[in-house]
Amino acid sequence: MNTSRTIADCRGAVATFRKAGETVAMVPTMGFLHDGHMSLVALAKSHADRVVVSIFVNPAQFGEAADLDAYPRDEARDLGMLSAAGVDHVFLPETATMYPPGDETIVETTRLANILHGQVRPGHFRGVTTVVARLFNIVQPDIACFGEKDYQQLQVIKRMVADLHMPVRIFGGPTVREPDGLAMSSRNVRLAPADRRAAPVLSRALDAAADATRAGISVPALRDLITAMIAAEPRATLQGLDIVAAETLHPITGPLDGPTAIMLSVAFGDILLIDQRVVTP
Numbered sequence: 001m002n003t004s005r006t007i008a009d010c011r012g013a014v015a016t017f018r019k020a021g022e023t024v025a026m027v028p029t030m031g032f033l034h035d036g037h038m039s040l041v042a043l044a045k046s047h048a049d050r051v052v053v054s055i056f057v058n059p060a061q062f063g064e065a066a067d068l069d070a071y072p073r074d075e076a077r078d079l080g081m082l083s084a085a086g087v088d089h090v091f092l093p094e095t096a097t098m099y100p101p102g103d104e105t106i107v108e109t110t111r112l113a114n115i116l117h118g119q120v121r122p123g124h125f126r127g128v129t130t131v132v133a134r135l136f137n138i139v140q141p142d143i144a145c146f147g148e149k150d151y152q153q154l155q156v157i158k159r160m161v162a163d164l165h166m167p168v169r170i171f172g173g174p175t176v177r178e179p180d181g182l183a184m185s186s187r188n189v190r191l192a193p194a195d196r197r198a199a200p201v202l203s204r205a206l207d208a209a210a211d212a213t214r215a216g217i218s219v220p221a222l223r224d225l226i227t228a229m230i231a232a233e234p235r236a237t238l239q240g241l242d243i244v245a246a247e248t249l250h251p252i253t254g255p256l257d258g259p260t261a262i263m264l265s266v267a268f269g270d271i272l273l274i275d276q277r278v279v280t281p
């Protein structure tokens with residue numbers, strides 16, 4: 001496995017793969033890798049000859065500088081994990097490489113970025129699409145893999161790729177969970193021990209919601225069910241609950257009769273956890 005920190009070196013590494021007629025898959029990450037990321041690496045490997053991973057903690061998608069500073073980082077550990085997993089190349093740009101002085105171009109999906117989670121974190125998805133578009137332009141992968149856990153992010157990226165006619169196929173990887181059901185996330189390490197014990201309430205509520213959806217529950221009753229389960233956990237504060245059409249993310253107000261995404265965000269102290277289920281009634 002080799003690494004690069006400049007655009008020229010990264011492009012040089014990819015050009016070597018291309019010269020050999022090889023296909024390239026990309027897994028964009030912000031580092032501090034866990035099994036969820038590694039499952040995306042495995043997905044990428046199963047679809048292409050070569051895998052390129054980027055590690056870049058993207059300032060443009062953080063609302064507050066404090067969140068950016070608190071984001072966990074461990075480059076040496078990440079590189080060890082990626083090398084052991086057989087990744088071919090890791091791109092580790094500096095902020096000034098991704099956002100050179102004087103830059104002014106942003107990429108934004110105007111509707112999808114500003115609903116649901118985007119209302120709670122204004123500018124977040126614009127930061128994601130801007131950096132992912134830049135990463136795609138640098139690496140020019142055939143396919144790219146993103147986790148289904150960040151469900152709105154996945155839909156936003158698919159929209160961007162379709163709208164800008166980017167020649168890259170987007171794959172969503174299933175959420176990887178701890179044995180108690182908690183979706184893996186770099187934020188989990190920041191939970192206080194009691195909050196960590198309480199956090200599986202998200203997946204329990206979503207499991208119950210998925211069962212009830214398949215059994216024909218109405219949208220208001222589904223909301224009540226999830227709200228009551230979160231309220232029963234004193235350390236958890238419900239921040240967002242969205243029941244939406246799985247692809248467009250339009251809110252569902254009538255009967256549940258097509259693929260439905262149930263998206264949940266719950267705060268434990270100042271840590272916000274998200275999880276989701278896609279269910280077909």
Ligand code: PAF
Nearest residue numbers: 028029030058128131150
């Ligand atoms: O999902 C993430 O880790 C980030 O949002 C991404 C896609 C790497 C863009 O910075």
